[in-house]
Amino acid sequence: MRVRDVMSPHVITLRPAMTLSEAADLLRQGSLDGAAVVDGENRLIGIVTKTHFVREMAYGPTPNRTIGEIMTTDVYTLQESETISRLQQNSNIFRFGLFPVVNHQNQPVGYLTRTELIKYLSDHSLYLAEELKAVLNSAYNGIVVTNAEGVITLFNPAAEAITGLDASKVVGQMAEQVIPNTGMQRVLETGVMEVNQQQTIQNSHILSNRSPIFKDNKLLGAVAIFQDITELQAVADELETVKKLKSTLESILESGFECVVVVDTQGKITMLNQAYCDFLGKDSKQVIGMHVADVIENTRMHIVAQSGKAEIAAMQRIGDNNVVVTRMPIIKDGEIVGAVGKVLFRDVKDLKSLVRKFNNLQSELEYYKEELRKVQGGKHTFESIIGGSEKIAWLKAIGAKAAKGSSTVLILGESGTGKELFAHAIHTNSPRRNEPFIKVNCAAVPENLLESELFGYDDGAFTGARKGGKPGKFELANGGTIFLDEIGDMTLSMQAKLLRVLQEREIERVGSTKTLKIDVRVVAATNCDLEQMIEQGEFRQDLYYRLNIISLHIPPLRERREDIPQLCISLLQKINNRTPHDVEGVSPDAMNYLLGYDWPGNVRELENVLERAVNFMDDDQFILPEHLPPVIKKQYRQRETTDSVKDLAGIRFDAEKQAIVKAIEAAGGNKSQAAKILGIHRSGFYQKLRKYHIDP
Numbered sequence: 001m002r003v004r005d006v007m008s009p010h011v012i013t014l015r016p017a018m019t020l021s022e023a024a025d026l027l028r029q030g031s032l033d034g035a036a037v038v039d040g041e042n043r044l045i046g047i048v049t050k051t052h053f054v055r056e057m058a059y060g061p062t063p064n065r066t067i068g069e070i071m072t073t074d075v076y077t078l079q080e081s082e083t084i085s086r087l088q089q090n091s092n093i094f095r096f097g098l099f100p101v102v103n104h105q106n107q108p109v110g111y112l113t114r115t116e117l118i119k120y121l122s123d124h125s126l127y128l129a130e131e132l133k134a135v136l137n138s139a140y141n142g143i144v145v146t147n148a149e150g151v152i153t154l155f156n157p158a159a160e161a162i163t164g165l166d167a168s169k170v171v172g173q174m175a176e177q178v179i180p181n182t183g184m185q186r187v188l189e190t191g192v193m194e195v196n197q198q199q200t201i202q203n204s205h206i207l208s209n210r211s212p213i214f215k216d217n218k219l220l221g222a223v224a225i226f227q228d229i230t231e232l233q234a235v236a237d238e239l240e241t242v243k244k245l246k247s248t249l250e251s252i253l254e255s256g257f258e259c260v261v262v263v264d265t266q267g268k269i270t271m272l273n274q275a276y277c278d279f280l281g282k283d284s285k286q287v288i289g290m291h292v293a294d295v296i297e298n299t300r301m302h303i304v305a306q307s308g309k310a311e312i313a314a315m316q317r318i319g320d321n322n323v324v325v326t327r328m329p330i331i332k333d334g335e336i337v338g339a340v341g342k343v344l345f346r347d348v349k350d351l352k353s354l355v356r357k358f359n360n361l362q363s364e365l366e367y368y369k370e371e372l373r374k375v376q377g378g379k380h381t382f383e384s385i386i387g388g389s390e391k392i393a394w395l396k397a398i399g400a401k402a403a404k405g406s407s408t409v410l411i412l413g414e415s416g417t418g419k420e421l422f423a424h425a426i427h428t429n430s431p432r433r434n435e436p437f438i439k440v441n442c443a444a445v446p447e448n449l450l451e452s453e454l455f456g457y458d459d460g461a462f463t464g465a466r467k468g469g470k471p472g473k474f475e476l477a478n479g480g481t482i483f484l485d486e487i488g489d490m491t492l493s494m495q496a497k498l499l500r501v502l503q504e505r506e507i508e509r510v511g512s513t514k515t516l517k518i519d520v521r522v523v524a525a526t527n528c529d530l531e532q533m534i535e536q537g538e539f540r541q542d543l544y545y546r547l548n549i550i551s552l553h554i555p556p557l558r559e560r561r562e563d564i565p566q567l568c569i570s571l572l573q574k575i576n577n578r579t580p581h582d583v584e585g586v587s588p589d590a591m592n593y594l595l596g597y598d599w600p601g602n603v604r605e606l607e608n609v610l611e612r613a614v615n616f617m618d619d620d621q622f623i624l625p626e627h628l629p630p631v632i633k634k635q636y637r638q639r640e641t642t643d644s645v646k647d648l649a650g651i652r653f654d655a656e657k658q659a660i661v662k663a664i665e666a667a668g669g670n671k672s673q674a675a676k677i678l679g680i681h682r683s684g685f686y687q688k689l690r691k692y693h694i695d696p
């Protein structure tokens, strides 16, 4: 809308030379608010308002004064093409009472009074009075006004600051184009007020109230009054988080089974959760503010709240219970502000049951580890062979060397000395460690099945044979190690077959004519005296030579008693892991018994004796003599007696043993030679070696 569209065309023009009384007649005729003063070429040079004129006429010295003398040149002229919307931005124009409107030659073509202008603007563009505008400009809240079309007509400085938009650029624009997410257009459409609406503009969080503006039931536009609540929102969010955290903590403390108490520096209770209240049989409302010592028996919470020293897993007697508690000082900004206490176990029994559960899990774990190792191959290494004795150390060194190659190893020794352990260690230490380790107990497999067990069988090899045949242990061990335990128990015919396999390095499944090349390292073990068996025609000499390429003779435990304490430690650990006990060791008295016993069952027997003792123990931490089997104590006592009064048999025993040892030394370890020196038969000599447990 332009000025010319709203101007009044009744313009009175006056000349500067005109007298006041001449002009008065003219003005009276037109009942105008004022007049434009023009020069000779009709160009606007000033104005005279009605007020000016009346005042001059009333108080001026003479009516003969000219218009030129009273006219004001402080004139705001409006160009007829000027837009109304631009005018409304210029609050300065309201200083003027009359606005002559001129054409491009500065000739007056009409005028507008201030009242008219304001009225017009109020009617059409919601232009607000200057004073009101000043109020709006100084408001803290952002205020945006649009006309009925949604064009912004007011954008106050607070709105500029909040939105980051420049009023001069947005006034006259459609609100929905310049203000993201504005709801003003919606308000204009619905005519319904929207309060407490939240929106985000330029990273600012805004809370806005929008209202339609009605006048005489006609929608004139909309006003939005809003406020930046970003900081407020942040504080509110923080508060909300803190509130949530507090309620979470409270519910954790309240719903938990654990007993928790908090005291201040004076030792006064500030919090006692429901679990603790239930445990003590107290009411939380009554105990808050009371001194902790008056509420909880034998407490030290008030001491910790003073000393600042934490007490972890301390025992405390509460009623009939021995509870395990932890007391921690609460430190804030380097200062003790109180203490928090927690009952870890309401009774030591709970702790024990936990330990038991843990041990059970531990032994389950060990079991599965063992199983895994079994699947993967050898389960022990040389490190798992316990014993610091010279003999064991030497055997481990030889075994480790032997492991590197692929020669057959023969392990000899009494039952329970650890032969199988060595066989595993050899495999685990060998380049074949990632290949299978297959054990065959030759004594355990019935004679008629041993062949198919070792070499497998083909489809239909015998009645009941599995369809498709079955691979034998040699085939399964291909690439790895086969451990032939109790080889001394193999029949002669099987020995012959085994010998062939060892020589040819190939096998033939039972019922098949095909041969199969195999690459298997053989480790054999026995507790039999193979040399004696050879003499008695029970073991093939040629097989013995095949097997005996590297031989390890594991001494019985009685010949390395110094290993017993170390073995006890290791075996007890093993036992603790698989039983619910936690035994710390063997008492010195019990150890004396163990050291004095001959251990015919060797390490296996020692392990059994320890496990039996552990099962006999109550709350003891160390195995005592009373936990040991009578046979051990009996032998110990016999030995004591024998040691003090040696009878003839004893003297003879010692002398004969010494003579044999000397003969072996003289023969340089050659047994036949030694037998000759002693003048006895070889078989008799072997018997004596066994009797005296001598290993040449």
Ligand SMILES: Nc1ncnc2c1ncn2[C@@H]1O[C@H](COP(=O)(O)OP(=O)(O)OP(=O)(O)O)[C@@H](O)[C@H]1O
Binding pocket: 384, 385, 386, 387, 413, 414, 415, 416, 417, 418, 419, 420, 421, 422, 485, 526, 527, 567, 570, 603, 604, 607
């Ligand atoms: N030096 C050792 N260190 C740790 N444990 C050992 C040792 N020697 C033997 N054992 C343990 O003693 C038990 C018997 O060992 P192993 O089976 O190896 O003996 P073995 O001589 O092969 O017995 P058998 O001739 O009866 O088959 C096993 O539980 C084994 O772990």
